Amino acid sequence: MLDTVNTTKDARVDGRTTRWQEHKEQRRTEVVDAALRAIEEEGTGVSVRRIAQRLELPRQVVYRHFDGREDLDEHVRRRIVDMLLAELTPVLSPDGTLSEVIRHAVGTYVSWIERHPHLHHFLVAGSSDKQVLASQAISGARTAVAARVEDLVGRALARYDGDPRLARPTAFGVLGFVDATVNSWRADPNERSLSAGQLTTYLTTALCSMLSGTARALGGELDADTSLGSLLGR
DSSP: OHOOOOOOOOHHHHHHHHHHHHHHHHHHHHHHHHHHHHHHOOOOOOOHHHHHHTTTTTTHHHHHHHSHHHHHHHHHHHHHHHHHHHHGGOSSSSSHHHHHHHHHHHHHHHHHHHOOOHHHHHHTTTTTTSSOOOHHHHHHHHHHHHHHHHHHHHHHHHTTTTTGGGGHHHHHHHHHHHHHHHHHHHHGGGGGGHHHHHHHHHHHHHHHHHHHHHHHHHTTTOOOTBBBBTTTTO
């Protein structure tokens, strides 16, 4: 009988713990939603007080669900990354020529940034407007996209009997070039004389040249009009 009583008490405790965790997750979601709206409308420097005001909550209640501002910022970055990848991942496929595939992927990325400039800046700088150096959300997203590009490059290298070890550095080189170029374009007002379309065209041309040159150095043939589906045996 005592065992039955203890089991009942444990079940009540477990039930309360589960309900609290569910409430905490719901509240976190609400806070992140409010933070995203605030950043979109007011910029990256939005305070926790402003986020709390949108929810009609005391600032202390917001902090209760996070381990400080940096933890809140990381949850926001995670949501931003999910938004970006939801649009970018579907276009990372070899459907079309090299030029078409690159233009579609780069154009999707640049278009997203044009529509969400404050969210993109938050990924780069966070709420403190300083460079974000250690974010699992950002590094995880970069690794996921690089893995997809690495797979495509690796399959192309296999057709040329190229060294498969070159696929990974090539993938990260492509991503690094695109990121650095786009970040510079967003940060420097003088470079904003380039439209989003012009930037996309430049990046498409540059990446086609880089990948074509790499293929030739390995004894293969690849140009802007090469069908990636045919190249990869699709």
